[in-house]
Amino acid sequence: MTEFFNTFDWDGFWLNVLVSSMFFILSIPLAIKFIPIYTIRQLNKKNKKFIARKISYVIQEICEYLNYSPYHNEELYREQISITTTKKDLKNFRFVGLIKINVFNKINYPKIILMIIEHFKKLSIEEQFELIKKEKERIKSLRENLEKTVEVHSLHLDEEMISEISDICLDIRSFEIKFKTNFGIDDLIEKGLAKRNGVFGILEIAKLNENLAILLKKLIQANYFETQIESS
Numbered sequence: 001m002t003e004f005f006n007t008f009d010w011d012g013f014w015l016n017v018l019v020s021s022m023f024f025i026l027s028i029p030l031a032i033k034f035i036p037i038y039t040i041r042q043l044n045k046k047n048k049k050f051i052a053r054k055i056s057y058v059i060q061e062i063c064e065y066l067n068y069s070p071y072h073n074e075e076l077y078r079e080q081i082s083i084t085t086t087k088k089d090l091k092n093f094r095f096v097g098l099i100k101i102n103v104f105n106k107i108n109y110p111k112i113i114l115m116i117i118e119h120f121k122k123l124s125i126e127e128q129f130e131l132i133k134k135e136k137e138r139i140k141s142l143r144e145n146l147e148k149t150v151e152v153h154s155l156h157l158d159e160e161m162i163s164e165i166s167d168i169c170l171d172i173r174s175f176e177i178k179f180k181t182n183f184g185i186d187d188l189i190e191k192g193l194a195k196r197n198g199v200f201g202i203l204e205i206a207k208l209n210e211n212l213a214i215l216l217k218k219l220i221q222a223n224y225f226e227t228q229i230e231s232s
Contacts, residue, residue: 049089049092051224052085052092052224052225054149055161055219055222055224055225056085056096056097056224056225057149058146058149058165058219059083059096059097059216059219059220059225060096060097061142061145061146061149062099062142062212062215062216062219063083063097063098063099063216064097065138065139065142065212066099066100066101066209066212066213066216067098067099067100069116069209070119070131070134070135071115071116071119072115072119073111073115075111076101076108076111076112076115077100077101077232078102078231078232079101079102079105079229079230079231079232080098080099080100080101080102080229080230080231080232081098081099081101081102081103081104081220081227081228081229081230082095082098082227082228082229082230083095083096083097083098083099083220083225083226083227084096084225084226084227084228085224085225085226086223086224086225086226087226096225099216100232101213102229103213103214103216103217103220104217104227104229108213109210109213109214110210112206112209112210112213113203113206113207113209113210116202116205116206116209117202117203117206120132120199120202125195125197125198125199128199128202129182129199132179132182132199132200132201132202132205133182135201135205136175136176136179136201136205139172139175139205139208140172140176142172142212143168143169143172143173143176146165146168146169147169149165150162150165150166150169161219161222164215164218165215168208168211168212168215171208171211172208175201175204175205175208178200178201178204179200179201181200182199182200182201
């Protein structure tokens with residue numbers, strides 16, 4: 001044993017330890033950066049059908065919200081988009097949803113805002129207040145459903161998509177908080193000491209509708225879906 005250690009190539013041993021340690025240290029940042037990316041890509045490949053179903057759910061929620069709004073404009077609703085999963089996978093091909101607004105036409109985005117503002121202008125202050133309360137509840141319900149999707153299925157959605165959905169949820173939540181200013185003089189109104197002179201949130205709800213249409217466009221442009229534009 002003594003002879004083994006006396007004849008052992010200690011210089012070579014320590015050189016190997018040094019080189020191995022250097023490669024190990026250099027590999028740490030590379031592993032931290034690229035392993036998660038590779039893992040996510042593999043998850044996306046293996047869970048492609050699952051991802052398509054989850055995005056479909058978000059699309060359906062937004063379509064339902066926009067389609068069942070109390071506003072109407074014949075020009076804006078002149079074209080509608082039928083959304084299906086891609087025909088490349090005929091075995092799992094299915095209908096996803098229908099949106100009454102052609103979200104591919106950028107001209108329609110400002111039209112959404114104008115339609116909503118014009119609709120509110122036709123109402124009295126109290127009618128505006130009652131409608132905006134209903135709209136707040138509708139969009140709150142949408143936010144809660146979208147947040148559940150992001151929270152439960154975040155591993156199956158890419159970062160950009162999660163960010164887009166999270167941003168719209170944050171905007172909706174901000175609107176909900178600011179909306180409470182509408183109740184600031186309710187006590188005085190009930191006592192007959194004041195009248196409601198205006199309603200907060202009309203422009204905000206209009207802008208949120210526009211942003212939802214923009215988000216919908218991004219979602220249905222994913223590789224999992226195909227669309228067909230039809231005249232109403």
